[in-house]
Amino acid sequence: MYEQQQPPWSPTPPPGYGPQGTTAVAVTTRYSWLTFMLGLFKPYLALNGQPVQAGWGRTVVPVPPGQYHVHVHVPYLLPSRIGTAETVVGVHPGQVVELEYRAPAIALLGGAIGPAPQKYRGLPAAIALVVVPLLLLLCVCGGLGIAALVDNSDPVAAPTAVRPDPVVPRTTEPTAAVPSGSKPTLRPVPARTLVGPGYAAGDKTYTMGFTGWPFAFRTPGTWGCVAGRLDLPDAKAWVCINEGNPGSGQRLQIMLRPCPAPCGPADRARLSTEWFDPGAKAKTYDESTSYVETVKDAKGRYTLDMSHFFRADGGTQTWQVGVGAFTPPATRADIQKTINDVLTQTS
Template sequence: MYDIHQPWAVPPAGQISAIAVTARYSWLAFVLALFRPSLTVNGQPVPAAWGRTVVPVPPGQHHVQVYVPYLLPPRVGPAETVVPVHPGQVVEVEYRAPVIAWIGGAIGPAPQPVRGLAAGIALLVVPLVALLCIGGGVAALVLSQDDGTPAARQPADTQPPPPTAGTPRTSSPTPDPTPESGTGEPTLRQVPARTVAGPSYAPGDKTYTMTLDGLPFAFRTPTGWGCLGATVDVPDAKAWVCIDEGNPFEAGGAPADRTKRAQIMLRPCPASCGPAERATRDQEWFEGAKATAVDERTSFIETAKDDKGRYSLDLSHFFTGGDGDRWQVGVWAYSDPEDRAVPQKIVNDLLTQAG
């Protein structure tokens, strides 16, 4: 029997974990004091200010993004990082806004560098030196006058070029459903959606692209969701639990039937991964229950209402990764019956992206 099908444990009182984000700016960028930094955790906006902001989070990996809303450009110093948090741990993270508006900020363990500091000082020194040169030239011109006749105009020295705006760039793009190349992480595949039950994600849906350590493909959840590492009593298997972190029933030991969750298992399949092997693994995943076969690699069980009053969708799918390895991915997702489209879209997107 798979432990992953059991409800995810809520940390007991006194073991609440959190991320503490301290946002700072340089005296050279003092104008940023007029604006409040924008902070999001797992795509969920969090009220923040300059200084230290503490954000309670469940244990696991969390995506943190900070930037400063501005006039031009509209976002100054975007930066992001993934923060691992253990039960009862408060992880300190420092964000440093840049001196130059067009470059990214810095985020991570303190102390963080001030990006663009040398260029910012240069932009102050060069005009000052130019002003001193101009003043000295005027004084020399006045002193060189003879009998009231202006001195002959000398060829002007080459003036330093005015500072030009750098090429706009960001150090960390905002996560969204659009795949990005060159990141070294799995990205979304542009392929037709596959479904076993209910709808798939449509254009305009607010989603967050998940890239989990060890999972060879990316997939989407609704915004505001986060995925935590889990354990499963299966050799060589990895597991995760994805939850709606904005759901008030996720905190304080709420009944499991009032939550929305997706629980994922990944394990290798032998090189042959033939019909007999797949059938055995399906039996193990579905715990002997009768599943509906979509094709030779995909089976699912849809339950309109279980003994806890939840809608659930359970999927087993076999696929070949980009490196040629064969895998089984199992997904069990549930919600209140009226919210069934949420687990349906997650499961369908996992199936689509696995290939």
């Protein structure tokens, strides 16, 4: 569910943001001359997990002020996607945040995204792959008089250094549109464990309390969340990443929606099936909770999904909370602790 396909998003700016005060995120996408074949494929652009129609060049997306998680990759043949790059930006009223994305020169590397100018990752190695065989060919053919042609050939551009992704500020207060209501706080309840460890005293955490939600939960201290969208009825969703290290390969998506009365076993099974990826074989934790754990998926990531049903304190409405996350196996404890905390705070 953490990679659910969603319809293209064509947001409309709110009243008061005309041509002289447009609030937007502008992303300029480029590819290297060495990877001219990428021109046959359109880049994939998403804001807060919601796809946006884009092509190579500059794409301007009008948005309300707030924090936005920007994701870009290039759909390809083998592998199916290349050059994944992500960042989080804050957009103020009347501001157009300019970002530049550059696809890598080598398909196995990630892309680069941030303020212009960015660098093409892997360009020195890609140039070497072209130049070294050419030099060997010229040396072999030198005795046949090809050296004369070499003297008149155009020089090859010098390799350039690769600059890492920019460090983005941590999201300390979600600002995107959310349901009305008060902000929840953590409850002093006994800890529950789905899989793996839970948060312990001394762990550096940040409490996520989304306005209008019936519970709060903790993430690692460097994480931040921005509002997202899901193609599920009545669902409210947020996307959380490690903002202290955007290139860590860690991502968590959390969803909340009401379960229709009487929310019996059939209703719960249907909603859980809608949340989990198609064909997933879920394990039962208890009558209200099921999950899917993959130690290593096809991309080498650890993944964990949970579907849990609960009632808020003093309420009659039954809710479904769905959490889906992936991470490199070495940092699986980060998402295990967070999902265990969601289970604890909704039990």
